[in-house]
Amino acid sequence: MTFLRQYLSEFIGTFMLVFIGTGTVVLAQVDPLTIGLAFGLTVTLMAYAVGKISGGHFNPAVTIAMVINDRLPIKDGLFYILFQFIGATVASAFLSVLIQGNKLPKESFGQTDFTTVGAGLALTIEAVITFLFIFVILMVTSKKFGNATMAPLAIGLTLSVLIITALNLTGGSLNPARSFGPALFAGGTALSHYWVYVVGPIIGAILAAFAGRFMGSEE
Numbered sequence: 001m002t003f004l005r006q007y008l009s010e011f012i013g014t015f016m017l018v019f020i021g022t023g024t025v026v027l028a029q030v031d032p033l034t035i036g037l038a039f040g041l042t043v044t045l046m047a048y049a050v051g052k053i054s055g056g057h058f059n060p061a062v063t064i065a066m067v068i069n070d071r072l073p074i075k076d077g078l079f080y081i082l083f084q085f086i087g088a089t090v091a092s093a094f095l096s097v098l099i100q101g102n103k104l105p106k107e108s109f110g111q112t113d114f115t116t117v118g119a120g121l122a123l124t125i126e127a128v129i130t131f132l133f134i135f136v137i138l139m140v141t142s143k144k145f146g147n148a149t150m151a152p153l154a155i156g157l158t159l160s161v162l163i164i165t166a167l168n169l170t171g172g173s174l175n176p177a178r179s180f181g182p183a184l185f186a187g188g189t190a191l192s193h194y195w196v197y198v199v200g201p202i203i204g205a206i207l208a209a210f211a212g213r214f215m216g217s218e219e
Helices: 002-028 032-054 060-068 074-101 119-140 151-166 176-186 188-192 196-214
Strands: none
Touching: 002 032, 002 074, 002 176, 032 151, 060 074, 060 119, 060 176, 060 196, 074 176, 119 151, 119 196, 176 188, 176 196
């Protein structure tokens, strides 16, 4: 029963992240600051809600880093990632209903894409911002340096500022699941460019795992 609660927590958290975050982009059509805060505050709220159940990853890149640093068994990590992708997909499916109901452009799902930079630079940007995000997560949740009370807030604020920074370059994904759901429904270049939002965050996650370990996050 415990493991099922963990997986469902990852499903619900990722659903909330994608639905609220991309819903803000599509339905509210607001500025980068509001978009960044929508994603960041959602992560903070869900981390407080279910973080003690699953750890509050809501992101395959985070899960990969946790597995590398032996904070999560590989088997659980695989199920975490599966439920994260399902959560993101269901969120985009629900958003599609709202898009149709509001007669908004059918290709607009808050998807991540890059038009002002090339694929190589986009991948580098995603790798760097994911590295920074996960490095912060590893440090603020470590036994040696962490603060369980403030960690969700620090993580959410970090996500917000990184998304704001990269929003007009790559969409600021940092999360393969977050990009998958919208790309699946939007299609086009968001889907053909999706590989960037897998490879970049995974590279960032691996580097962050080793950097966190070097800095003492696992001591």
